[in-house]
Amino acid sequence: MGLEAAFTDEPAFVPYLAAGDPNYEDSLAYVEALAEGGADAIELGLPFSEPIAEGTTIQNAIVRALESGMTVERYFDFVSELDVNVPLVCMTYYNLIYQYGSSEGPRDFVARSAEVGIDGFVVPDLPAEEAGPLREACDEFGLDLVFIVAPTTTPERLERMREHVSGYVYVQARLGVTGARDDVDDATEESLTRIADWDVPKAVGFGIKTGEHAERIVSAGADGVIVGSALVDIVAEGYEDGDPTDEIAARLEALARELKQGALRGAQERPQPERT
């Protein structure tokens, strides 16, 4: 359905979970709970054995998912089986995309993704320079390719990314994983300013944990917020404490709701709304 659509009308809340964490069945319930809680799109992690771009929280989620038997084929099954009504973004590492299928390159993976209803990709270890073949396959099948803009990204690299990006741009709020709030806001504002004239929605992620926090990010000009670790934490804690699946799902839904509400509040506080 096109990722950009998720950002129309109101600021988007985009949660992340690793598919299959801590197991296939529970994970289905958790992802559905996020949709229930108001997700406008979902980043669904396909676990890779060497997740070099993840923090400890998500690394551990990936370990749990792999240990419970998640594979690429089961991931596609998982997506097919998911009962949600929002666009899905496959977040994974390039090697899984590259290896899939009988022919070399990313085309087979994209084709199969399109088949099961995936709308786009975030590939943290695939910079714009190496993204040519995946971009082509995405174009062929009408899928989006999201890129991540970091606070350290140079102007030259911004230009390169702009050429390839579609769906939305993932604005990495800061380098550190946690930290003082004001920092985040400053870095975020600066990043948003740098790409203000791009014609894709700007979603900010990295370290967002509360509704209040989402509110500030959106009020600073973001078109959406991406939240991963805070949600994965709920799964991890519930799993460790042996809590019932429905309770954990309820907690996820509640946090989702809070985050979405925060984003909505943020939109109302914006000095001059850029989009309507």
Place this chain on the structure above:
Amino acid sequence: MGLEAAFTDEPAFVPYLAAGDPNYEDSLAYVEALAEGGADAIELGLPFSEPIAEGTTIQNAIVRALESGMTVERYFDFVSELDVNVPLVCMTYYNLIYQYGSSEGPRDFVARSAEVGIDGFVVPDLPAEEAGPLREACDEFGLDLVFIVAPTTTPERLERMREHVSGYVYVQARLGVTGARDDVDDATEESLTRIADWDVPKAVGFGIKTGEHAERIVSAGADGVIVGSALVDIVAEGYEDGDPTDEIAARLEALARELKQGALRGAQERPQPERT
């Protein structure tokens, strides 16, 4: 009384024990038992902490003696207390001789030795080249200085030794510690031939264990036999088995008797007796 006297008339049996092995009192009894058994002179070891020239058997005897408290002063006491009627040879290493007393050099040690009734010295780590000061002191106090001739001793060194030697010459039967009998006899005969014209008695030692063995050595031309390890073995075994002192003493006396008898038999078998 002069060591040479021990070799007059008949072949001499010269046993060795470490003074103080396994303790002062027992050791007195053992040495006296040897005299009882027919010793013509006794080599009495003064234990040194680094006995580089000894086989394992005697090394262990020295360790026992040191551990039971033997010191240089106690050694002199030991000699004074000994109730034997044969010449005594102090066998030790040069450092103990050198360190003794208040003035530098061997003189104090020799003086004190003379006082307690020692008749001469064997110092295995003191070659003729280094023996000047000790030779002088011995001359001053009328004591003998025995040297060891090895199968490997060169003719030049024999000459040097001949100048310094007195009392008797200690002929080392062979390099190895144990071995086939015929070897010993050959090496011994050759050594004896090399020093045949020396005017001191020739005593052969190194590996002699039985009366029969003593017999052959003497029949090969030796003026006496020196026996150490075989006797020390009796002390060691008795000590380990916890046998009573008098039993061990009796065994020593018996072996001494056997060795002396062997030596006497050997003298009768000599082709042409050199001394009468």
Place this chain on the structure above:
Amino acid sequence: MSTDDAHDPKFGEYGGQYVPEALMPAIEELADAYERYVLHNEDGFMDEFRSRLADFGGRPTPLQYADQLSERYDTDIYLKREDLLHGGAHKLNNALGQVLLAKYMGKERIIAETGAGQHGTATAMAAAHLDMPCEIYMGETDIARQRPNVFRMKINGSEVVPVTVGRGTLKEAISETMREWATTVENTHYVIGSVVGPHPFPKMVRDFHAVISEEAREQILEQTGELPSDVVACAGGGSNTMGAFAEFIADADVALHAVEAGGSALTVDEEEGVAPNSATLSTGDEGVLHGARTKLLQDSDGQIMESHSVSAGLDYAGVGPELAHLVDEGRVTPVNVDDDLALEAFHRLSQDEGIIPALETAHAFGYVEKYHDDLGDSVVVNVSGRGDKDLETVIEETTKRDLDIAPDMSILQQMGGSGL
């Protein structure tokens, strides 16, 4: 030093820069520094590097004619003695180069990953020597089984940071270090331990190690007047390998053999995601790992396999992209030697030449033993490191196997215990 392709992040289709966006600026900054300092000797960087390698590291290392092996194989065997480098392996060439480069770049802090601890100890030494704060990331499982190396890093003043995620081994340590780097790029340099990772690491690490072949080439010409027929080096990530090959690549008649760890078997267990070897060049296929496209041990999904070898330093599921390329081009021959043969070669070199090699290095000699008939008349073998670090493993693995060539170790058992 070959500068022709310095700006190209690729080796044919291999290489590249598959890293999180947050790291791209650091990598571009590094590529720039590589060009200026390493390739163009700006501010005399290379002069200082070479001079410290000499005085602190002990270069040049000898190229030694091996009397006994040459006789055994009836061919001239020359040993390039990287085991004599400070720290006991070739690793210092790279560690010293990168820490010094970090200094020239104005970085204030060093981080590095380590598995068995060889690269970590080399980096800790270099950091102490150059007075740079240093943190080494190491999986907690590795910390427990590589205690002496942990201790060496700590006494050199480095922090050792335990990585507790997953299995707590090298893979996790690399991810953790990359993440740590991504959050501190501005003041921190990440010293990667082999010719792997994103551009410019594979080229830069190769150039720091190229001194091995630069010396060896000169030395053999001086000693024999001719180039060698063969150069043999073990290959884990491939840093000693590329170092030993680099200056011979243009000499088309010199055969280059990269010896990988054949482990216990060349087959894999897809189910468990485990390869009982790390013969990446011989059995792996193309993929993307740790920032570069290269040959990998992976399952059909593309998940990275656990590799295995008796030698911890060869135990890596990837390999340097340049080596992968040189193998595809036919310039380098990939071969492999299994655990048994490597252990045997370990004992042979120790007994015949009086050199106790690292188990990694022993693989190179295992290859020479088995295939000496295929080698030419003058063979340079890179002795990448010494084996002191491997004594415990060797006792254990030798005892398991009952090798004919192994010395009788009963004296140690008699004296109590069986370990070291």
Place this chain on the structure above:
Amino acid sequence: MSTDDAHDPKFGEYGGQYVPEALMPAIEELADAYERYVLHNEDGFMDEFRSRLADFGGRPTPLQYADQLSERYDTDIYLKREDLLHGGAHKLNNALGQVLLAKYMGKERIIAETGAGQHGTATAMAAAHLDMPCEIYMGETDIARQRPNVFRMKINGSEVVPVTVGRGTLKEAISETMREWATTVENTHYVIGSVVGPHPFPKMVRDFHAVISEEAREQILEQTGELPSDVVACAGGGSNTMGAFAEFIADADVALHAVEAGGSALTVDEEEGVAPNSATLSTGDEGVLHGARTKLLQDSDGQIMESHSVSAGLDYAGVGPELAHLVDEGRVTPVNVDDDLALEAFHRLSQDEGIIPALETAHAFGYVEKYHDDLGDSVVVNVSGRGDKDLETVIEETTKRDLDIAPDMSILQQMGGSGL
């Protein structure tokens, strides 16, 4: 090489040949071989020796300017890097020289004694390299506590013969080796491990190690244009010491400092026959031990004391006779450094310079730390060996002491156990 006094078995009143008669011919034969091969380079012996020292051993070793220490002490500190020699210590210079000499003499077998195992491992390496059967005599107590070195000797193909008499330590091993030599002199050479024993050993071992000062003298002249103000070396038997001093002895302005192990105290326990140090030059007096007249730790009877030091390689009750003589003459200054100061220096060199020294070597640096105000403006310190062998001892001794400078080792405890 100073040949002036080659025929004189004495250094002043020290030295000589206090050995059993059975050994005298061997020693005379050796003195003859020393003169012919070593002093007169007969059959090109010295050429072959020097060439093998280079190719197999890794000579020359660097003379490294120590950045951090020089700054710390505000004087120029130069490190003579014998730790980079094959095997990790200066010991190989002598072991290789003697084993090669044995070959030239037509001997068929090598024996040697070892205490901590450093000389044993060097001899085993040299014997393997030169294809000579080799037996190393080692006390059973030492075997039990020096397992890695026992293993290294065995993997180099040497036999390790346990000496069970007495306490089973170095003293007993020396006696056993001397006795074994006395029974096999005809085909066997005894490789003594330091500048001790009867003539010609002290001179010969010195000459084999003199390459240290030969190189260092040349290197410092090249680097600074001047001779150093001071040379500092640790002294156990004194082989690295004499090696580091030899070529500077004629340079009257160069101060020579021999640093002994002060242990835990300089006092002695006459009752127990124990000196809690091995400061022979500083506190010992004249006597005869192991074939030579020299300075000794002995009780008033002349019984040799047990010496003690945190560093096994300095733990010897005697010292080379030439050093004793040079001290009496005032040419060499004997000093000592206690266990605490040595441990501190161990950590300092590791952290500041990235060099983990042997505990023996650490004594030399302890001296520089404490007395740097008394030293001149250009100090050569002999880094006699590396500290890999000492890790376990250092952990133990450091933990006991709670030294400020020591790194926090709690990471190792957390990961289970406290040893290596």
